[in-house]
Amino acid sequence: MSTVYYTLSNEIFRNFLFYAVASLLKMMIMSLLTARQRFRKNAFANPEDVVTSKIKNLVPTTTDPDVERVRRNHLNDIENIIPFLLIGFCYIPCNPDPNIALWHFRLFFLSRVLHTFAYQIPLAQPSRAITFFIGLITTVSMAIQVLIRVY
Amino acid sequence: MSTVYYTLSNEIFRNFLFYAVASLLKMMIMSLLTARQRFRKNAFANPEDVVTSKIKNLVPTTTDPDVERVRRNHLNDIENIIPFLLIGFCYIPCNPDPNIALWHFRLFFLSRVLHTFAYQIPLAQPSRAITFFIGLITTVSMAIQVLIRVY
Amino acid sequence: MSTVYYTLSNEIFRNFLFYAVASLLKMMIMSLLTARQRFRKNAFANPEDVVTSKIKNLVPTTTDPDVERVRRNHLNDIENIIPFLLIGFCYIPCNPDPNIALWHFRLFFLSRVLHTFAYQIPLAQPSRAITFFIGLITTVSMAIQVLIRVY
Numbered sequence: 496m497s498t499v500y501y502t503l504s505n506e507i508f509r510n511f512l513f514y515a516v517a518s519l520l521k522m523m524i525m526s527l528l529t530a531r532q533r534f535r536k537n538a539f540a541n542p543e544d545v546v547t548s549k550i551k552n553l554v555p556t557t558t559d560p561d562v563e564r565v566r567r568n569h570l571n572d573i574e575n576i577i578p579f580l581l582i583g584f585c586y587i588p589c590n591p592d593p594n595i596a597l598w599h600f601r602l603f604f605l606s607r608v609l610h611t612f613a614y615q616i617p618l619a620q621p622s623r624a625i626t627f628f629i630g631l632i633t634t635v636s637m638a639i640q641v642l643i644r645v646y
Numbered sequence: 647m648s649t650v651y652y653t654l655s656n657e658i659f660r661n662f663l664f665y666a667v668a669s670l671l672k673m674m675i676m677s678l679l680t681a682r683q684r685f686r687k688n689a690f691a692n693p694e695d696v697v698t699s700k701i702k703n704l705v706p707t708t709t710d711p712d713v714e715r716v717r718r719n720h721l722n723d724i725e726n727i728i729p730f731l732l733i734g735f736c737y738i739p740c741n742p743d744p745n746i747a748l749w750h751f752r753l754f755f756l757s758r759v760l761h762t763f764a765y766q767i768p769l770a771q772p773s774r775a776i777t778f779f780i781g782l783i784t785t786v787s788m789a790i791q792v793l794i795r796v797y
Numbered sequence: 798m799s800t801v802y803y804t805l806s807n808e809i810f811r812n813f814l815f816y817a818v819a820s821l822l823k824m825m826i827m828s829l830l831t832a833r834q835r836f837r838k839n840a841f842a843n844p845e846d847v848v849t850s851k852i853k854n855l856v857p858t859t860t861d862p863d864v865e866r867v868r869r870n871h872l873n874d875i876e877n878i879i880p881f882l883l884i885g886f887c888y889i890p891c892n893p894d895p896n897i898a899l900w901h902f903r904l905f906f907l908s909r910v911l912h913t914f915a916y917q918i919p920l921a922q923p924s925r926a927i928t929f930f931i932g933l934i935t936t937v938s939m940a941i942q943v944l945i946r947v948y
Contacts (some may be wrong), residue, residue, distance in 0.1 A: 499650055519789065523726075553796075588804055638818045641818050
């Protein structure tokens with residue numbers, strides 16, 4: 496019979512679940528950071544949202560630099576964290592070495608946390624570029640291991 | 647041996663598959679709603695799309711308020727529905743109570759359908775904000791249950 | 798006992814893993830294409846990125862048409878490839894016919910590669926619209942098969 500890899504008794508999968516959920520929670524915090532900037536800057540995207548502000552005759556805006564910075568960060572998370580997790584689900588049944596797998600998960604998660612700090616403080620480049628590429632390389636490394644295993 | 651949770655004979659997983667697919671279909675409808683508004687308002691984003699309109703010398707635009715409203719709604723779906731589904735896949739092997747799981751799935755799906763109506767009619771705030779937070783809380787609740795189980 | 802479908806010994810799943818990873822790699826290439834256009838056009842979104850250019854007093858911009866074209870393509874990938882993969886994960890345990898499943902995966906992947914070429918060359922419409930709809934129909938077809946099996 497086939498071995499079951501998607502089970503909590505598989506240490507690799509349990510580690511993956513932890514970093515998957517942690518990465519997604521980090522990503523979802525961007526929604527709250529966007530809302531915070533919208534209220535702080537009175538920069539709302541929709542006419543029906545403007546009324547929540549005390550300022551009279553406020554017009555909607557989608558170009559506030561502080562709001563847009565958080566939103567670009569959020570979109571960058573979507574562009575990178577979601578592929579990492581989907582490739583991660585593909586990687587588990589390939590039965591990788593537990594230690595190599597764990598370090599992929601750790602490195603990816605750390606790179607995305609640092610990417611957020613580099614984007615939001617913001618730090619001088621190439622800080623953000625480096626964190627972005629560490630995350631990308633980790634994901635591509637897992638992708639290649641999957642392709643090798645299924646072919 | 648390990649119990650298999652990702653199987654149609656597991657009622658929790660079967661319910662998850664139903665709400666996962668339903669949520670994704672709801673999200674994909676946003677693409678068609680965007681296209682509908684683009685044709686209705688003659689607001690196309692690319693020069694090569696403009697020629698499909700009968701209006702002469704039409705210029706591309708990415709700022710039509712009706713098109714952008716649907717697109718913000720679509721992006722909000724991506725920011726919320728995708729994390730819910732990925733956390734859902736992590737939640738299944740944690741073997742939650744079938745009833746509690748089902749109500750998480752139902753509540754989330756309902757909150758996102760109502761969110762779309764609140765966004766597109768549009769309804770006065772805080773309607774949309776409430777539906778957004780119900781979806782967010784449901785997702786975070788599942789995330790916490792996963793973190794507790796794997797640690 | 799339950800049959801395990803998420804295993805490399807299941808040919809359908811192995812084919813899915815290949816096309817899933819290939820689609821995600823195609824999508825992630827968009828990040829690099831965006832960066833390439835930003836450097837080529839000196840069109841950076843953030844003040845801290847502008848200093849990487851040799852041009853003095855360069856201001857950040859989020860409206861360069863060549864950069865925005867790649868970004869719209871990237872977002873369209875997210876809106877379509879991610880739902881396809883999530884529905885794909887739901888489709889595997891429904892135990893579809895191996896040949897029908899394989900052709901769904903092949904057709905979807907091919908449609909998204911052609912969509913990128915149609916968007917970036919760009920080709921005259923309805924080229925891009927056709928590739929978009931082939932991908933959408935493939936995804937909806939899998940979604941319907943899942944809904945039928947779980948009900």
